Amino acid sequence: MGKGYKILFTVSIISLMCLFLSACGDSKKDDAKADTVEYKAIDQSAIDQTVEDMKGRDHIQDASFTVNKNKIEMKIVADDVSNSDKETARSHADSFLRAISLYVDDNKPTKDSYGKIYDGYYVRIVVEDNNGTQAIEGNMYPGIKSITWE
Missing domain, CATH: 1.20.5 (Single alpha-helices involved in coiled-coils or other helix-helix interfaces)
Incomplete structure (x- = not known):
């Protein structure tokens, strides 16, 4: 070479x-x-008020809403859901997802969207019966405006 x-x-x-x-x-x-960060921080007082609101509703025994960076975990325990009654469980989950809009400014859910509050967040919501049996689980991914139900 x-x-x-x-x-x-x-x-x-x-x-x-x-x-x-x-x-x-x-x-x-x-x-x-x-x-x-591509998501807006959710004020703890809004979370607390939303959880208390849900706990005060008929058939809701417990509710939790936790935020860790861009992940939201929501859980409802209801006395009127079962593994075979997905519609009631979805109705409770839908109410919980929309409830925070009452306590956060500039958050307007619509028929087709849960509101800007969830922009940039990964959301997991679970509805269980009183025995801890999961009736339904839903996931919403950043940039997607709807829940994927499992």
Whole structure:
């Protein structure tokens, strides 16, 4: 192998390494963007009022609403649901999802949306009967305005 080929080979390797490192640098920038907060913090007083509101409704025995970064976990225990009665469980879940709009400014749920409050959040909502048997579970993903029921 001649001297010219060795230089060309070395330059090629260095060029490839630079491309690789710059691609890795862009990946880190993308990861940083993914960690950027794209959701609005929910005030604890709004959460507390929503939970108390739900606990005061007919057939609701208990309710919880927790937020951890961009994840919301909601749970209802109701005395009038069962594994075979998905419609009543969905109705309770729908009410819970919409209830927080009473306590948060600029949050207007519509027929087709639960409101801006959930923008950027992953939401998991579960409805159980008094025995702890899950009647229904729903998930809402960031950027999606509807619940996927399981």
